[in-house]
Amino acid sequence: MTQERSECTEDEARKSNVDVQELKTESLPKEKVDGSSTCGIYVQSDTQAPPPCRQAKRRRTSDSAMNENVSETEHREEKERANAPESVADEFNVPPKREKPAVIEERTGLIQFRVVTNDNKPESLVILTGLKHIFMKQLPKMPREYITRLVLDRNHWSMAIVKRGLQVVGGITYRPFPHREFAEIVFCAISSSEQVKGYGSHLMNHLKDHVKDVSPIKHFLTYADNYAIGYFKKQGFSKDISLPRSVWVGYIKDYEGGTLMQCTMVPRVRYLEIHDFLATQKRMIQARISSFSRSHIVYPGLDVFKQGKKDEKRDITSQASKVEMIVQPNEVPGLRESGWTPEMDELSSRSKRGPHFAVMRHILVELNGHASAWPFVVPVNANDVPDYYTVITNPMDLSTMESKLENNQYETVDDLVKDAQLVFDNCKLYNPASSPYAKCAVKLEKFLYERLPQWKQAAGLAV
Incomplete structure (x- = not known):
C-alpha cells in the first residue's frame, strides 16, 4: 500500500x-x-x-x-x-485564410528569420557559411569563389531562414545603398527540400518589412535569370525600371543573360500582413457595391417548376400543360428590380437581320468570287487616281456594299442590285470601253443578271 x-x-x-x-x-x-x-x-x-x-x-x-x-x-x-480583435481582418470579419506552412512554423518556433553580416561573431559566421552552401547548391552556374566573396563581404547583409541548431534552409543576400534609397538583391535561394512550404514569399515579405524599418530604402533591384523571373513577379517585381539610371548605374553588378527587375515598396503597407490588408480592402469594396447594388440578393426559385410528381404522366404537348408553365416576367422575383422593362423583351425578340439577309449575303459572296471582280473589291485610291472623285460623285464598291449589308441598310434584294449597278455604271463612265476595267464591269454585270433569277427563286422570292 x-x-x-x-x-x-x-x-x-x-x-x-x-x-x-x-x-x-x-x-x-x-x-x-x-x-x-x-x-x-x-x-x-x-x-x-x-x-x-x-x-x-x-x-x-x-x-x-x-x-x-x-x-x-x-x-x-x-x-x-x-x-x-487580434488583427484588422478580425475587426472587419474577414474569413481567415489557410496559412502557409512557413507562417505556422515561424509562429511555433520551428524556424526564425535572422539578419546577419560578417561581424566576426561565431554565430554569424556559422549562419553565413550555411547560407553560402545553399547558394552554391542552388546556383551551380555561379562561381563558388564569387559566392563566398559576396556573402562574407562586410558591405553585404543577409536574411537567413534558420532552424534549430543554426541549420540554414534558405536566405537572401543583399547590398543596401541607403544614400541612394535602394538595395540590390544579389542571391536568393531556398533549399530544394523546403521549396513547397512558402518559404520564398514569406522570406521576401520579411526582408521588405525589415529594410523599411531600419533604413530609408524604398526600392529593390536585382538581375534575375529565366527561372527566377516568375518568382520575382509574384513578389511585386517588374521589368519596367522606373528608377533613374543615374541612381543605380555603376552601383549594382551587371550579369550577362540576366533580366533587371525592380520592386518599389509601398511605405504604409506591412507586407507580413498583406493578406489581411487585401482581404479587408476587398470586403470594404464589396460592402460599398452592395450599398447601391442588388446583385448580392438571392431570390427563391419559381414554384411552377416544382408542380407535379415524378410518377405522374403528363402530356406536355397538351395546351393545358403549356398554359400551366407560362410565367409572366413581372412575376419573377427580383427581375423588375434589376431594371427589366417590357420593352426589353420586344427589342430582344426582334430579328437582328432582315428576311432577305441570307440571299443578299450569297449574292455578294458570288460577286466577290468572280474572276472579273478584282477592280471593284475596294474603293478607288485617290492618290493613284486624283480626278476620280471629281468625275464620280457617288462612288460604290463591293466592300462598301458588304458594310451596308452588315448594318442592315438593304431592305430588299433590289436595293442591293441597285448599288451593284452603280458600281458598273461608274466604271463605264470613267474608263474607256476598250479599257480592261470597263471590260471587267461588263462581264461582272452580265454574270449578275444571269444568276439573279436563280438566286431569287432559291430564296422563295418573286423573279
Whole structure:
C-alpha cells in the first residue's frame, strides 16, 4: 500500500512539474521557449523547472496553486480575445485564410528569420557559411569563389531562414545603398527540400518589412535569370525600371543573360500582413457595391417548376400543360428590380437581320468570287487616281456594299442590285470601253443578271 502511494505521488508530482513548466512558458511575453522569436531576434530563455515534489502535502498545495493560476490565465486570455480583435481582418470579419506552412512554423518556433553580416561573431559566421552552401547548391552556374566573396563581404547583409541548431534552409543576400534609397538583391535561394512550404514569399515579405524599418530604402533591384523571373513577379517585381539610371548605374553588378527587375515598396503597407490588408480592402469594396447594388440578393426559385410528381404522366404537348408553365416576367422575383422593362423583351425578340439577309449575303459572296471582280473589291485610291472623285460623285464598291449589308441598310434584294449597278455604271463612265476595267464591269454585270433569277427563286422570292 505504501509503495503504491509513493509511486502515485511521484507520477503526479512529475505531471505537476510539467504543467508548471507549461504555465511559465505561457506567461512569457513574446519569446519562444527554444530561444526563437517571431521578429527574428534570438532570445535565450533561462527559465528553470522547479525541483520534483516528493511529499503528498506539497503536491496538493502545488496542484491547487497551479489550477488557480491556470484558471485565472485562461479567464484573462478569453476576456482579451472577446474584447479586442487580434488583427484588422478580425475587426472587419474577414474569413481567415489557410496559412502557409512557413507562417505556422515561424509562429511555433520551428524556424526564425535572422539578419546577419560578417561581424566576426561565431554565430554569424556559422549562419553565413550555411547560407553560402545553399547558394552554391542552388546556383551551380555561379562561381563558388564569387559566392563566398559576396556573402562574407562586410558591405553585404543577409536574411537567413534558420532552424534549430543554426541549420540554414534558405536566405537572401543583399547590398543596401541607403544614400541612394535602394538595395540590390544579389542571391536568393531556398533549399530544394523546403521549396513547397512558402518559404520564398514569406522570406521576401520579411526582408521588405525589415529594410523599411531600419533604413530609408524604398526600392529593390536585382538581375534575375529565366527561372527566377516568375518568382520575382509574384513578389511585386517588374521589368519596367522606373528608377533613374543615374541612381543605380555603376552601383549594382551587371550579369550577362540576366533580366533587371525592380520592386518599389509601398511605405504604409506591412507586407507580413498583406493578406489581411487585401482581404479587408476587398470586403470594404464589396460592402460599398452592395450599398447601391442588388446583385448580392438571392431570390427563391419559381414554384411552377416544382408542380407535379415524378410518377405522374403528363402530356406536355397538351395546351393545358403549356398554359400551366407560362410565367409572366413581372412575376419573377427580383427581375423588375434589376431594371427589366417590357420593352426589353420586344427589342430582344426582334430579328437582328432582315428576311432577305441570307440571299443578299450569297449574292455578294458570288460577286466577290468572280474572276472579273478584282477592280471593284475596294474603293478607288485617290492618290493613284486624283480626278476620280471629281468625275464620280457617288462612288460604290463591293466592300462598301458588304458594310451596308452588315448594318442592315438593304431592305430588299433590289436595293442591293441597285448599288451593284452603280458600281458598273461608274466604271463605264470613267474608263474607256476598250479599257480592261470597263471590260471587267461588263462581264461582272452580265454574270449578275444571269444568276439573279436563280438566286431569287432559291430564296422563295418573286423573279
